[in-house]
Amino acid sequence: MPQLTRRVLLTAAAALAAPATIQAQSAWPNGTIRxxxxFPPGGSTDALARLLQPHLMRILGVNVVVENRPGASGSLGTGAVARSAPDGNSWVLVFDTHxxxxxxxxxxxxDTEKDMTPLLLFGTAPMVLTAHRTRPFKTFAEMAAAAKAKPDTLTYGSIGNxxxxxxxxxxVGRAAGLQLVHVPYRGGGPLAIAAVAGEVDMPVATRPAIGVHIDSGALVPLAQTxxxxxPSMPDIPTLAEAGVPGIDARxxxxxxxxxxxxxxxxxxxEAALLEALAVPEVRARVIALGIDLDPKGEAEFGAFLSRQIATWGAVVRENNIRPD
Structure with a gap:
């Protein structure tokens, strides 16, 4: 009898608590969403967040603020969100460094996989291996020949170690037998400035970062990764087409x-984000950023992240790569 009474009391307490929980969830959003x-202002994550911001405010009916929290290759701001209350008021918009x-x-x-909810993958974009227009090579094959003729002389620039x-x-270096010199910059902005100035032989970045310099002719595309x-770069060959198969880096x-x-x-x-992305001018601007828009929900995004973490973690370990 005491056990029966205790069970009844616990059931009754759960029944009383459930409506309150449901009411709290159904009342969302009930405050400012962050x-x-x-990363610093001016990058692609910042641009995308600010593009979505006014539409999310309209759809959800609350204030939405964009708060840049740069540092440690994106991990500082991401960590702040990971440690936030799971009340739907704190989100992070990440890039591949995640x-x-x-x-x-x-x-x-x-823990990237255990402490976060991967709500929506917006899309992907390959990077472009380019050459400054003053360099003598205009194709991947010509670059590879020049690199093999003089190992450890050709440089490539990236947004960081x-x-x-x-x-x-x-x-690429391992697969094609090339000995290239890496020149890391501190972000997409500094890399783009160095790229157009010809500081490095081969800038490597996404189209959002250096596409304007490709379009102007300052940079010559050699291959996409x-x-x-x-679809945003239909005329640029892939690494596989250039003779380096087996790489899919997006x-x-x-x-x-x-x-x-x-x-x-x-x-x-998720519904609010998809509605915002469906606005024609938003969709057009996202595509103009060089992002191949292809939204994927939590299950697919989570599986995608796990594959990316395993793939690139192995490359980091095998090449003994360290951060700046």
Missing amino acids: IVPP AVNPALIPNMGF GSLAHLTMAL GATRS AFWGFLGPAGIPAPIKQRM
Whole structure:
């Protein structure tokens, strides 16, 4: 009898608590929503966050603020969100460094896969291996011949040690038998300035970072790093077409929150993001950034992240790469 009474009391307490929990979740959003681009203003994560901001405010009916929290290759701002309350009011918009950081920065203070909710993958974009227009080589084959003729003389620039471009070129060098010199810059802005000035032989970055200089003719595209040609760069051959098969290196942009966010909140935020992305001018501007827009929900994004973390973690370890 005491056990029966206790069971009845526990059931009754749960029944009383459930409506309150449901009401709290259904009342969301009930305050300011924060979106953190974990990089300085001016980059692609910042641009995408600010592009979505007014539409999310309209759709959700609350204030949405963009709060840049740069540092440690995006891990500082991401960690701040990972440690936030799972109430749907704190989110982070990440770039491909999110998948590299676990191997590159072992003491981040949070677990990328366990402490976060991978809500939505916006899309991906291959990087472009380019040559400054003053260099004598205009194709990947000509560059490879020049590199083999004089090992450890040709330079390539990236946004930093451990960046996706750095890791990709490590794979390219190994696969093609090239000895190239890596020149890391501190972000896309400094790399773009150095690229157009001809400071390095071969800038490597996404189209959002250096596309304007490709279009102007200052940079000559040699190859793109995706397994297939990007719709935004249909005339640029892939590495496989250039004679280096087996590499599929694509930057990505995704939206995450802390772990444990209630399902109703996740569903509503995902729906709001998809509605914002469906606005014609938003879609056009995202594509203009060089992002191959192809939204994927939590299950697919989570699986994608796990694959990326495993792939690039192995490259970091095998090449003994360290952060700046």
